Amino acid sequence: MGKSLIPPDSGDDNVEPVDLKAALEQRYLAYALSTITNRALPDVRDGLKPVHRRIMHAMRLLRLSPDQSYAKCARIVGEVMGKFHPHGDQSIYDALVRLSQDFAVRYPVVDGQGNFGNIDGDNPAAMRYTEARMTDVAMLLLEGITEDAVDFRPTYNDEDEEPIVLPGAFPNLLANGSSGIAVGMATSIPPHNVSELCAAALHLIKHPDATVEDLISLEEDPQDPSKTMVRGPDFPTGGVLVESADAILEAYKTGRGGFRLRARWQVEDQGRGTWIIVITEIPYQVQKSRLIEKIAELLIAKKLPLLDDVRDESTEDVRIVLEPKSRSVNPDILMESLFKLSELETRFPLNMNVLTNGKVPNVLSLRDVLKQWLEHRKDVLIRRSRHRLAEIERRLEILGGFLIAYLNLDEVIRIIREEDEPKQEMMARFGLSDVQAEAVLNMRLRSLRKLEEFEIRKEFEGLTAEKGEIEQLLGSDAKQWQTISWQIAEMQKKYAADTPLGKRRTTFADAPQHDLTDIHHAMIEKEPVTVVVSEKGWLRAMKGHLPDFSALTFKEGDKLKLAFHAETTDRILILTTGGKFYTIGANSLPGGRGHGEPIRIIVDMENDQDIVTAFVHNPGRQLLLSSHDGNGFLVPEVDVMANTRKGRQVMNVKAPDEARHCVPVTGDSVAIVGENRKMLVFPLSEIPELGRGKGVRLQRYKDGGVSDIRVFAMEQGLTWQDAADRTFTRSKEDLVEWIGPRASAGRMVPKGFPRSGKFS
Known part of the structure; x- marks a missing residue:
């Protein structure tokens, strides 16, 4: 077992x-x-x-x-x-x-x-x-x-x-x-251009203390392209690098960063005013078929309203054709919208985390990477030189033995023929080493006629000279770097900028600066909508411009607060009683089916606040903001835009005060009416323009606050409508007794002013 x-x-x-x-x-x-x-x-x-x-x-x-x-x-x-x-x-x-x-x-x-x-x-x-x-x-x-x-x-x-x-x-x-x-x-x-890397390496050999800034060329050297050092990545698929020079430099200094890469495109004229866009190079590591599928999906989802069709006409080379909706489309805006939504623009990260000596991971700068490669090349050169030196010394030893054998050829032949231990005899007789004696014994008979002193001495002298050169090389740091420089220069010639493989494929350009609003519009299908806001803060966007708002339905206990016409490409600004502005794209508002959604689902609005007003954003306008207590200021409309759900705090109010009015500025004078039915008229120039704040006193009250406020042109007079929709206009002469300095109490409203205390 x-x-x-x-x-x-x-x-x-x-x-x-x-x-x-x-x-x-x-x-x-x-x-x-x-x-x-x-x-x-x-x-x-x-x-x-x-x-x-x-x-x-x-x-x-x-x-x-x-x-x-x-x-x-x-x-x-x-x-x-x-x-x-x-x-x-x-x-x-x-x-x-x-x-x-x-x-x-x-x-x-x-x-x-x-x-x-x-x-x-x-x-x-x-x-x-x-x-x-x-x-x-x-x-x-x-x-x-x-x-x-x-x-x-x-x-x-x-x-x-x-x-x-x-x-x-x-x-x-x-x-x-x-x-x-x-x-x-x-x-x-990312990949780089070898000619540029060689130029940078040669510069680093000449100037060992060179910084990363010294190893980078912002532009190609027009006199001698071979002196152009690293400009940035050179991707095999080409493309256009739109990263700034400062960002590229910082990435190479730290070993971490990234590069924005765009597809290369051009406009092809089709005659009769029509044109197409042809993409000839796509970003690195982007699959062409997946890219075209993504653009087609965006087209179906109506996220590219300027684009009519996309098709692949590639053979050996890349050729992606984009057809615009109409000849009036701006090709730059069309491409910018595609760059934002598709992989026609990518960001390639740089993280030069590599192994030093095959063991230690380190994030290195461009200079450190080149320096360590050059040190490796020096180590390889020394090792190869020592290997060659040992080979030469072995060969010289054998040639020395051959030379002795040639000079004593008859005696050598006799020893080989007659002696029992010819190797030992030759070593004792001629002072040969073991290697030399073995080489002589192993020599073929046919070599005897070639074994001439002239040939031996010629090879001996050549190897001796080479040995001297290698010994000089091994003894001189300067000669070693000179040899490495020569090797790198020869490689640079082989992969020069004018060779098919060495020619730079990725070029550089500044990303064109377009109006963000234009790009935003280019990414949204433009359609008319009616924005509806209820008293309880429910929002929706009805298709089309509704002529009559009376047919709108609301939840029980809710009713219409305001409604206005807009386009899906518009931005809607909403002011709350807390003095915050929120920005919502009209295209992202809930549809007209049902009652919409509460604003608190769409943005992060506090529970104790309500909507004051909502309107279509007009970047060229100025707004007059007013609180219930009568404080106010002017603010450019572009400064109230919010980029996040949290909104932007513009008017500072403390409870029980709250933001109450937001009026577009369309004149040179302000008319303000208090809840005490007193009206004051004063020049608009007396109100300061702020980006954010509490503002200044507009009208003084013993109790109560602002009822309504209007900005108007004094030349055209102040206008209001009464309950019967009759229009009243008061000229400058009619308003003399109500005109006064800002922050005054004002006088009782003119005859015919609505009982509601509102201008309309």
Whole structure:
């Protein structure tokens, strides 16, 4: 009977007590660190995450260089998964596909053949159908990997080795960007232009103390484009960057920020005064098909009243056609409404959270990223130089042995033919080292005729000179940076601004400043409505301009307070007894079916306040506000607009006083009537204009307050209607005895003034 695997019973059920909090902390920390360092964040030196680095390394081992034929992606994925990356094959294939998509990465490192997906968001073909090989950019990333340029570590099963980081002769982190979400942190780096990055790196080598401001160019250098440093992101799908220069600079200084990116568009004339808008470039990482679906949904929902139709005419290039409702539509306003509502404008975040030395996550500035990449390049240069130096020294040792053998060729042949231990004999006879003696013994007979002193000395002298140069390089910091500068300058020539791949695709522009009201109108279908406000504060918008308000119905105990005509594009201003103004879009008011909704559901209005008045916003007007106690002031109507549900406090009133009147200013004089039926007329100029406040005394009372107030033009006279709708007008001469200074008590109203104490 075999040995039992069940542990012996010790009476305590073999249970080991563990502190749950400590266990969870330990395990979650291990998971978090693994996610941060081995999955989500790129290394600042080569700009790659482990899966991308392993794909590059596997493709190198499969000899899939740009001058070789393609290999099936299934074979590449299998190699990566079996040897280096023990995760799902689909995740590896997705990473491989993205590295090849020219609309996803600015400088593809994989050259794909077959269906690798498209900008519409369609999936690539299965890995058994597609083929791939590396691009020149990938070769730059791998340059020197066989020359001890970087350290290797054992793979997950200890059967093989993989590079900890790639040599990275290409500034891949910033050139191709990166994005990822780890535990408690994330990274988001947009792609950049390599020529600009090279110019900034060269400047940083010459001026090690350069600031971020020094590494940024606001505009392209017209004399020498190669001197243009980083201007901002350069997305593979182009587009127009409308972020301000200050915001771009601040983002690069802190490593955090964002960039507003818009689609590129133009107006195409269709003849006879008609035109269409054609979008030729869409923002980065926006799926074209989903974008068009979203615009179509907005069209159906009547949120784009200026747009008639949208269609996709794209072939190899993007071509989205927008047809306006009419030829009189302003194309700029139409596009502004689309930018606000759709993904034709996006904001790409910048969060340069990367791994320093492959271990420590840090948010770095533009200067820090370039500095660490350059330090890595210096380390690679020194390691490659030492590797080459060791190779040269080994070769010189062998050449020295060959030279001795050539000078004593007959004796060497004799020793090999006659001696039992020719190696030991040659080492003792000619003073050869073990390596030299072994090389002479391993030399083929056919090489004897080529073994001429001239050839040996020529190679010996060449290698000796190269050895001297490498020793000088290793001994001089200045020479090392000079060599790195030369390497970067050569790469900049290869990806210059005048090459197809190096040409900047994303351009810069200032976002045009349009009247927000125009844009607001462009986003709403313009239709006539009648706004109805009840005494108890219920609001609704009836379709059309109703000629008669008598047929309106209300809840029991409620009745009409006021009603007026408006358009759905209008903003409705509402003043409450607490002196607060609220702004509601006429299009967002509840419909005419039923009795509407209480205003307290629509805005955050206090329970102890009521509606004083409501009217259509007119930005060019001035308003006269008055409280019950007779205090008032003038305020521009644009200053009372509220942007939130909480409204805007404009008139300061303390209970029992309350805001009572809001009158549009349409003249030069004010007529005010108190509840004591005394009237005062005084110039409008005596009332101050305020943005917010209590105001000044308009009329003095012993008791009571304001009954009504009117602003009128003195030349035209003061007008009122009585209960029988008869109109009375009093000229300036008729009003002489009521005209006085502001804050006076006034005199009893003229004959014929309504008993209600109101002007109308």
